Amino acid sequence: MIVSFISLGCAKNLVNTEQMMALTKAAGHTLQADPEGADVAVVNTCGFIDSAKSEAIEQILSLAEWKRAGKLGKILVAGCLSQRYREEISAELPEVDGLLGTGSYTDVVQAIEELSQNKRPEHFGDIDHTVEDAPRILTTPPYTAYLKIAEGCDNHCAYCVIPSLRGRYRSRDMDSLLAEAEGLSASGVKELIVVAQDITRYGTDLYGKRMLPELLTKLCKFDFHWIRLHYLYPDEVDDALIDVIAKEKKILNYLDIPIQHASDKLLKAMNRRGTQDELRALFGKLRERIPNLVLRTSLICGFPGETEEDFEELCSFLKEVQIERAGVFPFSCEEGSAAYSMPDQVDADVAARRVELLVDLQSRVMDSFHESRLGGYAEVLCEGFDPEAGCYWGRTYADSPDIDGRVLFTAGERVPAGRFVWVHLTGMEDGDLTGEMDEEGCL
16 A cells, blocks of 8 residues: 655654654555555644644644545544544544554554555554554654654653653663664764653663663764754753763753743642752753753743743743743643643733743843854754755754754855754844855864
8 A cells, every 4th residue: 555654743753653654664565755646644643732733633634635535545643632532533533544542653554454444443552561662764864863762751740641642651771772773873864862751761660770871871882973862851960961961072062951930839830840949050050061051941831820920930030041942832721631620720812922922032042142153163964955045054053953943054065965064153044043164164
């Protein structure tokens, strides 16, 4: 059969999509990027917050139009949306021909074959015992790849339903991770992005202690140029981990540490461990021990009980610590989360206004950071040529793919995607840095 895969949501979801693709191809089916003309379209969904759910439903409805027009055979919905809304999808989206839960990604071949027999597959395996070591077909550029080191989460933040969708925290075996990393390195991957819902707890369930420092030390022995880390929880960042990040040159001085808020009252209500003072101390220690550190975080506005005073406290904290990168989100009231039934729900318009204010605050922080870099040189991973801008574009260590900014640069020679070059930073344009490639400093 001809099968098309569509991946929505986070990088961790993308890894599952790549695993399903590899299993499907190994079973003898043909992969096709465009769903038009496919026998089966598999859409791997996110169901975390309202915006993600809306995107997934819109994608399913779009595929349904192809199906009605006779340009697509069957629709198989996988991932968090199907895990969370199995009955609702079956009742309200009759265009969907089959479902895979988050515990059944490796059943994709069986589901496709059941579809070929006009059966309706519904596979919902144990979300606490999934197969994480399946082969993958990379869909990222050949020089960048994700390495998912754990699945699930035990943090149980009050706003989050991930534990009910992905199960308990499960570290992958280190030998398996190193074998996968060795293969990625041999294939030409230069930027390895280490991901999990919480990478700082890696090993605590499997080995009885934090093993991320040891894993990173071993990953640095492979032929990667950059190793990027997503996501670190503040209460688990210890001196051993900081020492490794500071010591190993391949590990980028870019740390994604979600804090969500800075008011002690809100942090407690969110079931986040730690206080504002502890966050302040951690960020101070990190900046002291890791030169040129760039921090990224996630922030929630409008969590139940958030007052104007709480919000002002968050703003004051952000002005003080100057976090260079931030994703700012309005609180999404998710059924199944502890926050769903909390009193003092914040009006949606109030939450939206606070998001706008925080985005503006963080934009000024980012602009200040960019201005501080002007006149200097930055190592840039070239990702292509932008014909509209008439120049090349790429990312520095401070820019994670798809979520941060770009560097637009001119060059006196052809620069292939995946090549590292040095760029003289000379200006700013709509939040991006601009510059000229240093002809003598190519890597």
